[in-house]
Amino acid sequence: MRWDEIGRTHCSVARTLSVVGDRWTLLVLREVFLRTRRFEDFQKHLGVTRHVLADRLKKLVEHGILDRVVYQDRPRRFEYRLTDKGSDLFPVIAALLRWGDRYMADEAGPPLEMVHRECGHVGIPELACPECRCAVTARDMKARPAPAFRQHREESE
Template identity: 65%
Template sequence: MRWQELDQQPCSLARTLSVVGDRWTLMVLRDCFLGIRRFDEFEKRLGITRHVLTDRLKKLVEEGVLKKVPYQQRPLREEYRLTEKGLDLHPVILALVNWGDRHMADERGAPIEHVHKACGKVMQPVTVCSECGEPVTARDIQVQVGVGWKPEDEAEQVLP
């Protein structure tokens, strides 16, 4: 499987990685969820080259994850805002942050806490079944062919 062909794979994870599977892209998304919107702010916070940042932002806009919104007319200046498609990545970012807090934090603990606005408590993301509401882990799930599977996908070996 070639990196440039991930978006052609019969696998939702591969297709997703074709959009967000780059470390700088994930860092840009992290900053978007922290309220960063302007090119120079991304550049300053991330210490990323202009070329790489331009490339990642362009791809996120082309994929509909971010949209450009003018904040100044003369000269035209635009900022980057998460779209609904982009906001749908929030659970993914939260899950990665939670994993990092559990397995990569130093002795001081998590550097950032996520507080649920409704109850005011520090929260941890939990994956639950959409049908019964029970928490689920990898051991609680089985995989089966879905309606999007095509017979020619058999050669791709996505399922064991």
């Protein structure tokens, strides 16, 4: 199966990945969450080839994740900013960051920390149940077909 067919499967993970599930795309998003906006800066910070960078930025704009806005005329120059839709990808980056902090950091520890502006707590956000607010792991959650997709093959557990 080619990658461009992946977005047509009935899976929200696959569909999301069809848009951002690319090595460099996710790093471009990391950068943009760190407030990088310009082509040259993305290129310098990431070390990605200009060719690939141009392609990824274009796709992110096409998907409404970034806006390409003029920041100067004469000569005309553009910068890239997160849309609300793009901003909602923050949990993906945060989850990658949190795992990397835990399993991939070297002796010096993680290079970045986050502060919750409201309460001042330092730490990467974690997954919580929207109802009871307690932290959840894979074991705490049971996945099942949504009602519309549920045939009568509902196994009990």
